[in-house]
Amino acid sequence: MNSPVAENVTVLDTAKLQSALDDVHRAGMPGAYAEVRAPGVTWRGAAGIADLDTGRPVEPDMRQRVGSITKTFTAAAVLRQVERGRIELDAPIGRYLPRRVPGERGERVTVRMLLNHTSGFAEYLPYAFPSLGAWPSLPDIRPESLDANRFRHFRREELIELGLAASGRNEPGGTPGVYSNTNYLLLGELLEEVTGTAAEEWITRDVVARAGLRHTGFPDDPHLEGPHSRMYEGLFGLIAPPRDYSTYDMSWVRTGAGMVSTVEDLNRFYGKLFAGEVVSASSLAEMRRTVPVIAQTGERIDYGLGLHKVEIPGHGAFWGHYGTVWGALTMSLVNPDNGCQLSLALNLARWNELDSEGKPRRHPIDDALDAFQLAALSVHSG
Structure with a gap:
């Protein structure tokens, strides 16, 4: 499933890429599909099974629930409103949503703090x-x-209230920040307040369409449309065998992690974002200003405004996001310095079993994924 080299600008070892992706499947991942881009060349590949009951294979153009990659789209939509003068990054959220975040918290927490999880x-x-x-x-x-x-169909307001009611341990603006979907549901409400349009509809109109994406959006039904894989959740060995959660009401994450896309669309989006075709150069510079944030995994990451910075030894700094929902894990990264991009979709989430201390044990899938990522990022001039 390899596309040919379009120009003799960059060389990808496509056989190595496909072999490395096959190894991810052989290590225990039911299905994996990916797109790798570099200047002048694109490769797409798939390995494994989309449906364990029927044996239907995965294909590289399948739609995927992309989880928190949604946050980059939501952040871009907010930054475009900043460019229009409707939102100020360092204004208190209480200025825009006084009933949702009243009092001192509404005065101390800024839009920027929501975007970077501080x-x-x-x-x-x-x-x-x-x-x-x-x-x-x-x-x-x-x-x-x-x-x-x-x-279950959640109202956004009830989810936000759950998060706000549990808050209070962390100082606004303090670092490291703590990753929280409450922030991005509030940003969805902010978008609705300033545009007068449902947040999901506005993001689709002002960001997805602007980037020319054809297979990306917010599903309004628990069932996925178009070609897609089953999505199997292991929950660290607590669901055995892993159970299919591809059919799911995504109101529980909305503008935080509710989107569906393809690996091709994700690469296109991040490519256009870093080419200045989605937000302005000054907005992109704001998005790339990082602070330390404690991710849901407990690790410390460098996080900007809806962007995660990833340093890969020997390959430089990549930008993008990781995303997971029940049964699906997705990543999309771009190196703005050399134009290398990788988007990868997996149809099994939380495959690691837990040790006696409750920490995930390393699995052969983890080693195979590391090897595939290195193969995907190992490009050279032709």
């Missing part, structure tokens, strides 16, 4: 999914809430 607002996830316990405190989790919420 607001101090807590994650609502463990309260919307009670069996997850003190997520991500892994020893406490159980899978029951995943099934209970499959067709």
